[in-house]
Amino acid sequence: MKASKCLFNSAIALRKVFINNAVALEGPGQLQLQRLLLPSITIPLQPPSSSSSSRRPFSTYRAAQNRHYGPRPGTAPPVADRVLRDHDIVFPWVQLRQDDGKLTEPQKTSAVLKKINMARQTLVLLAVPRTDPSYKGPQYPICRVADRKAEVEAQAEKEAIKKKAPKIVTKELELNWAMAPHDLRTKTTQLKKFLTKGYHVKVTMLNLKKRNKRRASADEAKEALRVLLAAVAEVPGAKETKAREGDVGGTLLLDLHAPTGSAAGAATEAGTTEASTTEAPAGQAAATNSAAEKPGVSEE
Structure with missing residues (x-):
């Protein structure tokens, strides 16, 4: 059986007598002895409040407290780098941009997705709506119905052109x-x-x-x-x-x-070929003249 600790022993009695007297003799601003020896009766430190004026001048507490993780007021919401399409479009209503550039009346996104052939077509988000009347932008998100095969071919063509394009150094x-x-x-x-x-x-x-x-x-x-x-x-x-x-x-x-x-090499090669073709007839003419002179020499 575990023995219980006696609450009335000599150590506690001496502590109360001497320590309490030492604390009483301290000045009003001297709490060091009280904090070290009497933790049970010390005043707990309060966490700094947002309105406290005694904060350190270079403290990051206020900066961390006022940190803003969303879009700041007066700025349009950022658009994701990737293109949203089909069921990734979270807006309930959309407007479709037609081939002539005109916009249709607002339609339910779910209804548009039911209409199109998902195997061949895809709904692509072009522009997000404005979240505040002061923003510049459409009232409803603008989308278009694109052909999946045509989009893949267009993307492949863009990548091929990008690879062939010379990089200017x-x-x-x-x-x-x-x-x-x-x-x-x-x-x-x-x-x-x-x-x-x-x-x-x-x-x-x-x-x-x-x-x-x-x-x-x-x-x-x-x-x-x-x-x-x-x-x-x-x-x-x-x-x-x-x-x-x-x-x-x-x-x-x-x-x-x-x-x-x-291109520069091709131009140089073209110039070299041109020069060689120009010199060839002259060489042939010299050979012909020498051949024509030989019979004359033999006749003499």
């Missing part, structure tokens, strides 16, 4: 007006390589802001620009897409672009 080149001829030639070679691949190249010509760097003269700056433009002219179809910004000898910005690598 942007490159940046920085040139110094006082650049040595060898370094300038290296930069122009890199520029031609970028343009041949169909990249969009942004060229910045400037003076380096260094103490020991020499600034280029006006003639040197003009010559550097001439070399750069001559290199651009060597790439088929390369041109400036925007007007130049800045001054020669200062900071000059050029936007350059050329056809894609395949």
Whole structure:
């Protein structure tokens, strides 16, 4: 049998005598001893209220309390990224957009879903209704009845076009007006390589802001620009897409672009083939002339 604890022992008696006297001797604002030794008679700490003005200045309590998880007043409700269709449309009434662009009278969504052939057709949500008269938008959700097979084919066609479309890559080149001829030639070679691949190249010509760097003269700056433009002219179809910004000898910005690598390569191959076909008759004529001269030599 478990023994019960005696409520009247010497420890409790001594605690009441000495601790209570020590607490009584403390000032009104000194509660540290009371909190440590007499937890049973201390004043419980109250949780901070929303109207309390003694909150820490950088406390996140008010921010967490005022956090708003729904759409804020005065803004339209967000539309989901995915397209809602068929039974995912939760609105009880909808308006159908016809082929001519006109809208039908509001109809029950369940009735529309019963009418259409779900195996071949689908009800697609185009626009959500406004939730407040101050919002801009339709009063009822707008939907259309689409053909499932046609939608799949259209989506496949879009993806195919997206894959075939060339991705335009942007490159940046920085040139110094006082650049040595060898370094300038290296930069122009890199520029031609970028343009041949169909990249969009942004060229910045400037003076380096260094103490020991020499600034280029006006003639040197003009010559550097001439070399750069001559290199651009060597790439088929390369041109400036925007007007130049800045001054020669200062900071000059050029936007350059050329056809894609395949188009540029095709143009180069066409030019090479054209040149070879032009030279072929000349070679044949020379061979014919030499053959015609040989009988004359033998006759002599």
